[in-house]
Amino acid sequence: MGVDDVPLDDKAKRMRDLLSSFYSPDPSMSSPDTTSSSSKRTTLDDINSSSFDPDQYMNLLVQKSNLERLLQRHVEMAAEIKNLDTDLQMLVYENYNKFISATDTIKRMNSNIVGMESNMEQLLEKIMSVQSRSDGVNTSLFEKREHVEKLHRTRNLLRKVQFIYDLPARLGKCIKSEAYADAVRFYTGAMPIFKAYGDSSFQDCKRASEEAMAIIIKNLEGKLFSDSESIQTRAEAAVLLKKLDFPVESLKARLLDKLAQSLADLQLNTEEISNASVDPKDLSQEESNPGSAPAATHEASVREFAEAIRAYRIIFPDSESQLIKLSQGVVTKHFEAIEEYVKKRICSTELLHVLRIIWTDVLLMDEVLDEAALPNYSMEAAKVAVKQYVASTFSRLLHDISDSLTRVHVKQKEGMREYSLQTALEASKKAVLQGSMDVLLDFRQIIEDNLELLVQLKPLIIDLVQEGFQDFFGALDDHFLLLSGGNNSVSQDQGFVEGTQVDKAFAGLVLVLAQLSVFIEQTAIPKITEEIAASFSGGGARGYEHGPAFVPGEICRIFRSAGEKFLHLYVDMRTQRISLLLKKRFTTPNWVKHKEPREVHMFVDLFLQELEATGCEVKQILPEGLRRHRRNDSNGSTNSSRSNPLREEKLSRSSTQRARSQLLETHLAKLFKQKIEIFTKVEYTQESVVTTVVKLCLKSLQEFVRLQTFNRSGFQQIQLDIQFLRTPVKEIVEDQAVIDFLLDEVIVNASERCLDPIPLEPPILDRLIQAKLAKTRDQNPVTP
């Protein structure tokens, strides 16, 4: 089959090729195509190719093929040639055919064109006549058409007029069906006409429609204001109103005013909630149920507010700035409420609670109005609030401590001696330590809370707390000074009016302050430092300024020096009182005309009483020192030789000797003895303080004696008093040698200042002292 097909195909192809080569001017264009295709098969046996070599082909054929095949080839060739022959004939025929038909066509064309000219002329004529006819028709119909057009215009105008006349009714209909949009469309359509002719022809109509429009506007306004309508309709109403050139701005202002008013309500709510939240919290830990009810209503109202904001944003797209202002106003008010709240005494949980409420509010509002940057805004406000909270907490702590201190004062004033200094000390110690710990705990709660608002503020809070403690202790120190009243220049510098403070600090308080300062330095500060290190240092982004915020070393230093100062002040105060007593004793009588001593003077009793009071106060506050039965004083200088026996002996001798030799002896004695250290450092022990007071008083006594001139009796009186003092004073001091020395010194000085220094005989001295002792023994049971 394929064999049959191929030659047929080949044949047709060749035909086409031939034809095309015939028509195409360039045979080379098509020939390569055929040659290439055929040469693919055979190059040599392709007769069609230009390079065909018949001899070679013959040779090849003869060589390759056998006879049979050659014969077959021959037959094939013959057939092929015949085929080609017929093909050629056909080609010729065809070409001829075509030629003939072409000639025919040309002939026909020729004849056709000959008749065309006359036809054309005819056509032209006809067209001309058509045109003239049409012109005629046109002119004849022109007038009528004009008229028709005029009529049409009038009808349109009339229709418009009709529309305008119908407008009020139509508007009324619209109002009825609440199709405000249509109404507005109608009205705005009619507007230009009203503008042009409203004053003359359509006056009534205009009025009527304006009335209708007024109703519409009113309705729209109502819609805008009614909260029950959907936001969409309200927004539409706003748009329509705007289209009507209605002063929407004022409307908006009014709406916002309304919103603001509702905010005021909201604000009140907040306070109620915060107030309400206090009570259940105070009662116990069951915070959820009673507390959450107002919280829920509050949240609902805030949600409402947020909704309103959302609505207004849609209704008035350009109202953002006002809304932002409003919502910031809400936040500000919230924080103002907090500030109010902080002024009251609240604990951190309450603060946290309120902060949390505010934060949820803020978040709610932020959802609808994120341009307001409310979280940032509230962050700033929270910063302030927390700062204030920290400050107020510390000031309250200060207040507490000062309360517990001044209570001593007040109670004593009221005559309640039972309220001992010891309890005051314990109370204030507790106030300091426990108070500080509570404050720290409080702050830790704030820090550990995971409220987003506070998490971001954590470093700040840490800094604040540290700073707060630093300042607090500074303030405490100042306050102590103020309480002690000793350093009036400081208090005046700070502008305090002393009258408002305790008018005159009494000595016990100063002693309490001294010991409290030591306590703060040695116990409270390390504990607080520890606590701060534990929970207030891991504050993430704490700045470089964190370093010096809380410096326990500095505070310790301040309180160490303050403690010493107060101790000195206490000693001074006590000494001053006794000093006054002594001064009165020595300046009042005329010593030159003194009468013979009959008994121990009563100033000794007062003196001992004061010492006893001091001892009593000191015992309550200060720790007991090691009672050192030492004859040496703290400096280690030996001075025992200067005390008793020698001096006594000398004194008794001096009754007969001249004072001059006595003085010489004193000088000589001094040459050989080391100077006694009277004024040693005061320590925080009962004995040390009492001893210091006694020493200072005896020294004062000595100085007072030196300022007087005595007669013999005066001298003897002094001798008697001092002799009596010796035993009870020595009982309460730790350094008896110094006391002995000082007492002797008083007697020596008195003898020096005596015109006739003859001492009392020891037996008389003894008797008088015994009498005095007996007297006090008698008195003691009566007055404990």
Place this chain on the structure above:
Amino acid sequence: MQGTSSGIGYGLKYQARCISDVKADTDHTSFLTGTLSLKEENEVHLIRLSSGGNELICEGLFSHPNEIWDLASCPFDQRIFSTVYSTGEAYGAAIWQIPELYGELNSPQLERITSLDAHVGKIKCVLWWPSGRNDKLISIDEETLFLWSLDCSKKVAQVQSQESAGMLHNLSGGAWDPHDMNAVAAISESATQFWDLRTMKKTNSIERAHIRNIDYNPKKKHILVTAEDESGIHIWDLRKPKVPIQELPGHAHWTWAVKCNPEQDRLILSAGTDSTVNLWLASPSTSDEFTAESLLDSPTRRIDPLLSSYSDYEDSVYGIAWSSREPWIFASLSYDGRVVVETVKPLLSKK
């Protein structure tokens, strides 16, 4: 801080309380001191610092009839001085003239110019106007302030005016303002009173009890220094008499005397019954800007105002005096009669 015993000593025979700089002696640094002995013959010593500055020479030794409680050298005549003395029962005051000395030291008699004998009460002190020649003299007893007009050549003193401070005030001393011839301060038990000598009226007062000594700052007007029994030394500005402008801790026992340096207005010397003499350097801002500055540094006054403490005394120190000729030198007198002259030059140069 502890003063080394660089001081030059001089011993009096008896106990003594008062020492005074002889201001009128411009050629030598000299001091006058008098003893306080109830029963012995009391002496007045004129001590001169040798030209080498390393020795105290007794230039004159004069017997004085009674024990001396106060002694003041006349600021314009080196031979004249005043004393307040006690006979044991009564007090008196007198103006003395040192006789011309011709190298002899054998206790010539002092020449008594006049006695200030209008006093009834216990005389406390006699004041000369410190800044120059003035024929007025003030004496203060427990109750009354006397203004005397003194004529040395005629050897008379007349009471020009007197005013009682009131029975209960119990005056104990005073100071004459070197800047104002008409202003004098008197210490009483409860306050320091300021008097105008023209009217003899009180003009001002510092309500502060227990003041023991007072001294005007010779360089700065309105500034004065007081010493108190217990609470140390206070510096006051008279224009603001309510609050002291500075407080110095003073001494371990009473602060007995204070003296401002005649040249260095910040340098203050104090003597106490704790047997020490302290040298203080007041804070520089002793004027109006003080308040602002004190707010800054008062909580922790870092600079210790105590320059030096001289503790090389055996007994209470009652007398101190700056030399006006060599203002870096002061003399101190302890109760046991020991005069010690010290120089503060090394301390000043350090500053």
